[in-house]
Amino acid sequence: MIEVTNLHKGFNGEKILKGITTTFDRGKTNLIIGTSGSGKTVFLKCLLGLFTPEQGSICYDGSVYSELNEEEQRNLREQMGMVFQGSALFDSMTVEENVMFPLMMFTKQKREEMLERVHEVLDRVHLENAEKKLPSEISGGMQKRVAIARAIVTRPKYLFCDEPNSGLDPRTAIVIDNLIKEITEENNITTVINTHDMNSVMEIGEKIVFLKNGNLEWEGDKTQIFKTDNKAVTDFVYSSNLFKKVRDAQLKGL
Incomplete structure (x- = not known):
């Protein structure tokens, strides 16, 4: 499990992450979503130890990263796997x-x-x-x-994926999504995926964190995201006609 508490990060006086608090569970596919500029990439790099937050903490299965010495931090990073965009x-x-x-x-x-x-x-x-x-x-x-x-x-104990479906056709993207989910469950890995792909949300979104302007705007799972009345989330989710049809179908089934 990864526990994030009151995480702040900025550059050149501009605040990018503004007090994010959330958890990512072991054995589940945890997704970070949001529009461009929402802070997704900075958040992921903080989780990877590439950026040092100005405030807050990130705890990996009981170990707070900022409290570890250099060797302990290096050992922790060696327990992380990364799939690049x-x-x-x-x-x-x-x-x-x-x-x-x-x-x-x-x-x-x-x-x-x-x-x-x-x-x-x-x-x-x-x-x-x-x-x-x-x-x-x-x-x-x-x-x-x-x-x-x-x-x-x-x-690795932790698997991070940055836009793993980028450049793939929809059928292949589903194969990759399911493969990541299967590997996560088989090996009981804490998996965090940075994505803008709503197909991924529908396929494997066991925990979804939605960022907006550096804030954690909403969190839930792939069933809850279609029922929320949070306007920022619904604007993001239903930005295409495909997902408007999905929403209408889901609402009719309620």
């Missing part, structure tokens, strides 16, 4: 080498042990026959699965 794979490395990279950086395992783990996670994301290919030789959806495999290869 553009996958961020190394172009000159094969799929196998990309996934092995964190093991080479953060462990002292023998090569045989690393390869065994790499093949294990590649099997889990259904890329059994792609290990010798370069990123340019596989599809965008396959690249995203490689990024997920790399993020979980070190068996």
Whole structure:
């Protein structure tokens, strides 16, 4: 579990996060949503330890990050896996080498042990026959699965995903959503996903945090978000005709 208390962060005198308090549960897919400029990316980077908040605290399973010494903070960060928006794979490395990279950086395992783990996670994301290919030789959806495999290869306690469906077609996006959810449940990971994709909210939104202008405007789950009377949330959710139809259908079923 990650517990966030009264988190403030700003740059050059401009406040970006304005006292956010929330929790992200272990074994669930926790989503951060909001319009551009709402503070989603800054919030995610604070959770990753990349930004230091001016006020407030972030507690990881009982350990308050700001109270840890440098070595303890480094050890905690090694328990975090990250799926980047553009996958961020190394172009000159094969799929196998990309996934092995964190093991080479953060462990002292023998090569045989690393390869065994790499093949294990590649099997889990259904890329059994792609290990010798370069990123340019596989599809965008396959690249995203490689990024997920790399993020979980070190068996992290915390998994962070920044717009994991960016650039994917709707069908592939659903596959990625479900894969992240399955891995979260199987490994009892605390997963936090920064997204603007309402399809992801509908598919895997077990906990949703909606930010607006640096404030936590609303939180709930994927069923509650369609019933809220919070105007900022409804404006965001029903900004397309598709979700207006979803709302109307849900209201008729109440």
